[in-house]
Amino acid sequence: MGLPLSFEFFPPKTPEGAIKLRAVREKLYAKRPEFCSVTYGAGGSTQEGTFATVAEIQAEGVAAASHFSCIGATKDSVREQLKQLQDMGVQRLVALRGDLPSGYGLGGEFHYASDLVAFIRAEMGNAFHIEVAAYPEVHPQARSPEADLQAFVTKVRAGADSAITQYFFNSDAYFRFVDDAHRLGVDVPIVPGIMPITNASQLLRFSDACGAEVPRWIRLRLQGFGDDTVSIQAFGLDVVADLCDQLRCAGVPGLHFYTMNQSVPTLALCDRLGL
Numbered sequence: 001m002g003l004p005l006s007f008e009f010f011p012p013k014t015p016e017g018a019i020k021l022r023a024v025r026e027k028l029y030a031k032r033p034e035f036c037s038v039t040y041g042a043g044g045s046t047q048e049g050t051f052a053t054v055a056e057i058q059a060e061g062v063a064a065a066s067h068f069s070c071i072g073a074t075k076d077s078v079r080e081q082l083k084q085l086q087d088m089g090v091q092r093l094v095a096l097r098g099d100l101p102s103g104y105g106l107g108g109e110f111h112y113a114s115d116l117v118a119f120i121r122a123e124m125g126n127a128f129h130i131e132v133a134a135y136p137e138v139h140p141q142a143r144s145p146e147a148d149l150q151a152f153v154t155k156v157r158a159g160a161d162s163a164i165t166q167y168f169f170n171s172d173a174y175f176r177f178v179d180d181a182h183r184l185g186v187d188v189p190i191v192p193g194i195m196p197i198t199n200a201s202q203l204l205r206f207s208d209a210c211g212a213e214v215p216r217w218i219r220l221r222l223q224g225f226g227d228d229t230v231s232i233q234a235f236g237l238d239v240v241a242d243l244c245d246q247l248r249c250a251g252v253p254g255l256h257f258y259t260m261n262q263s264v265p266t267l268a269l270c271d272r273l274g275l
Helices: 017-032 047-059 075-087 111-125 143-157 171-183 199-208 216-224 230-250 263-274
Strands: 005-010 035-038 063-069 091-095 129-134 162-167 192-193 255-258
Touching: 017 047, 017 216, 017 263, 035 091, 047 063, 047 075, 063 075, 063 230, 075 111, 075 263, 091 111, 091 192, 111 129, 111 143, 129 143, 143 162, 143 171, 162 255, 171 192, 171 216, 192 230, 199 216, 230 263
Parallel strands: 005 035, 005 255, 035 063, 063 091, 091 129, 129 162, 162 192, 192 255
Antiparallel strands: none
């Protein structure tokens, strides 16, 4: 058995995007992913697109995991959506608090992802494998690293089966997080999230927004390439393949790729790693 792989997509916004994403998935399926996940917009704003993409992946014979956020949701609405996913044959969820839509107060019957995990377990038993998010470099809204770690432990104790991390470029942050979680009794697999580097300005903007650290040496090298896309991608492939190698040598339980709805960067990484 090779290292388990999984791929994340976001729901396309246009019919052309949907066609393009089908072609991307078909190429990535050659790597035999354990599952593919589909993201969910702020306040569940892409729910229809998320469920439609999940249904397509299931129909293509691959296990799909739907992201499922609870901010602004009621128990009744969550119950209804869980039933819908179960009827679609979905057996895996990524349970998240979710981002607040702009101008939105803290409404709804769920305040934390741990509330959602506990509710899903109470309602559905073991009908779903529940993934939760982990933040090796601390969630950007956390009060402190300790509070963030405690929030993660609470999600796992509420009934999570495994976790997927925010992407990172410093393997020590991941190893330290896993060790700290183990010390607090967490024994579920914590799968590292991997972000291919293809576009410098997009990556830096994205990382600043989500609290992922781009080490200074990587940042400076990327900025030094200017608009030289070929050099950025070659450098990015070296950096991320090296990171994946360190993780693989340490015996991580899998690799979860944030594909950004593209096949080429993720396939290049898999091929470089012989996956």
